[in-house]
Amino acid sequence: MTAQARHDESRLPVHDPAQGILDAHGGDALAALRHVIADAEFLHDQLAIASTILSHGIGRGWQPRFQRRT
Template identity: 55%
Template structure:
């Protein structure tokens, strides 16, 4: 599976995207308009990021994080 490349102007990638950029539309456009490809790509990205968070949290000392523990799932 290839990584999606979103069509967000470069000057807007420094901080969060402004309201004018619809990230959902960007994801769909990057997936060629196929919603299943977009969903599969986002799920693969989320899985990769969870793995990276797990690795980082296991390598980081408790003193550096001052007791902070990551959450692996979004809390609503």
């Protein structure tokens, strides 16, 4: 790789979702955290609804997990 190619790559934006959320809230970490928690609660509710209406056959026995493995 040439020095010019390395220089051009260094100017590419790095996508950091955490920084994007923080930037969207003007740097207010508490507001950003509240937003992420609200999104997580909404998605948890949507998963609960989907798990009740998803037929066993279409899911081929798949059951959702409501807690992620760490």
